[in-house]
Amino acid sequence: MHGYYGTYLTVVVLFAIGAAIVGGAFLANRALRPHRPTPEKLTTYECGVDPVGEGWAQSYVRYYVFAYLYVVFAVDAVFLFPWATVFSAKGYGYVTLGEMFVFLAFIAAGLAYAWKKGVLGWV
Amino acid sequence: MTAADLVIVLLGVVAVGAGVLVVATRQLVHAALWLVVSFGALAGSYLVLTAEFVAWVQVLIYVGAVVVLLLFGIMLTRAPIGRSEDLDSGNRIVALVVAVATAGVLVTTLVRGFRSAYVPIKDRVGSGSSHTLGGSLFQTWVLPFEALSVLLLAALIGAIVLSRTDIGGAGPEPEEEEPEPRRRPAAPRGTVARRLGTARRRATPDDEDTIVLSRVDEEI
Numbered sequence: 078m079h080g081y082y083g084t085y086l087t088v089v090v091l092f093a094i095g096a097a098i099v100g101g102a103f104l105a106n107r108a109l110r111p112h113r114p115t116p117e118k119l120t121t122y123e124c125g126v127d128p129v130g131e132g133w134a135q136s137y138v139r140y141y142v143f144a145y146l147y148v149v150f151a152v153d154a155v156f157l158f159p160w161a162t163v164f165s166a167k168g169y170g171y172v173t174l175g176e177m178f179v180f181l182a183f184i185a186a187g188l189a190y191a192w193k194k195g196v197l198g199w200v
Numbered sequence: 201m202t203a204a205d206l207v208i209v210l211l212g213v214v215a216v217g218a219g220v221l222v223v224a225t226r227q228l229v230h231a232a233l234w235l236v237v238s239f240g241a242l243a244g245s246y247l248v249l250t251a252e253f254v255a256w257v258q259v260l261i262y263v264g265a266v267v268v269l270l271l272f273g274i275m276l277t278r279a280p281i282g283r284s285e286d287l288d289s290g291n292r293i294v295a296l297v298v299a300v301a302t303a304g305v306l307v308t309t310l311v312r313g314f315r316s317a318y319v320p321i322k323d324r325v326g327s328g329s330s331h332t333l334g335g336s337l338f339q340t341w342v343l344p345f346e347a348l349s350v351l352l353l354a355a356l357i358g359a360i361v362l363s364r365t366d367i368g369g370a371g372p373e374p375e376e377e378e379p380e381p382r383r384r385p386a387a388p389r390g391t392v393a394r395r396l397g398t399a400r401r402r403a404t405p406d407d408e409d410t411i412v413l414s415r416v417d418e419e420i
Contacts, residue, residue, distance in 0.1 A: 081325040082204065085247060136275045138363045144272040145359045148265040149352050155257050156345065159334030173338045176346065183349035187356040196360055 142196050153184055204321060208248045215241035226283045232270045239263045250321055251328035 121128045157177070164173045191197055218238035222231045239262040246255035289295065337345055 081250060135278055136272075138276050141272055141276060141363045142359050144269050145356060148261075148269055149356055151261055151265045152348075152352060155261060156337075156348075159253070159330040159337055161334075162329075162331040163334035163338055169338060176338065176342055179346055180349040183346075183353045184356075187353040190357055191360055194360060194364065196364060 149184060156180065204248050208245055211241045211244045226287060228274050228284065232267055232274060235270065236263055236267050250324045253328055253330045253333050
């Protein structure tokens with residue numbers, strides 16, 4: 078397990094072992110348990126109360142901003158990693174440092190807009 | 201054919217197959233989940249090509265964030281959660297022709313452009329690190345990088361204006377802002393959700409909400 082592919086082969090083997098443990102546990106459970114279903118047993122468990130309606134509910138469009146903010150922060154963070162490895166290296170200097178802060182300033186402007194409009198009201 | 205070639209061909213088959221299932225499945229939520237498989241196979245292909253940083257960014261951004269955004273989009277619409285029979289578009293044939301033509305153009309360009317350009321992958325190990333990527337990003341591709349921040353800003357403001365009609369000021373507020381749930385509203389969990397839920401209850405008091413709230417109380 079050496080070299081580039083060897084190390085990732087270790088990861089794959091680890092995932093396979095994990096899947097085998099989980100799958101094996103479910104399989105052993107299925108093989109050992111008695112199976113006598115009734116309609117009451119097959120209903121969704123909701124703290125002892127019979128479930129009402131269906132499991133589907135439409136959520137509100139205002140939550141979309143939170144999901145999108147997550148995307149913005151994820152993209153933001155992803156670009157910080159390559160920047161952090163190079164900005165102090167030879168030949169980059171303050172220009173590279175400033176470029177990232179320009180990038181962050183644009184996104185901060187969006188956040189300031191969101192703050193001003195009260196979208197970030199949960200913080 | 202080395203083992204790496206075999207793995208990348210298999211990953212490509214998985215990516216294309218999952219991509220076909222995204223448009224062919226009868227359940228909308230499954231389409232988003234097949235997209236996870238497709239993106240994951242693509243990340244695996246990047247790993248085989250030793251582009252480690254891009255591969256994990258693919259997992260973080262596409263599998264993590266973009267699919268969450270898509271699932272949110274499905275949850276916001278009135279799309280049914282089970283099988284739906286009316287997913288077939290009338291433009292199926294046209295869409296198929298456009299898709300095959302686009303794929304043809306891309307594959308032809310790649311094959312004709314890089315037919316004889318072979319790079320031994322063993323020599324490229326370590327070249328997919330964030331250091332290499334940062335070097336080319338901040339030496340050559342600075343302007344696209346800064347343009348990306350403007351794109352993100354525009355999308356963020358657009359999302360805010362579109363999703364908060366009380367901010368954009370367009371249209372009648374209660375109807376657009378609080379669409380009537382199709383069957384029953386979600387039983388809100390957590391303090392924030394419950395606070396929003398109570399705000400909504402004041403706006404549209406009806407019997408369904410009362411049932412849900414009593415059930416929430418019982419659960420507590």
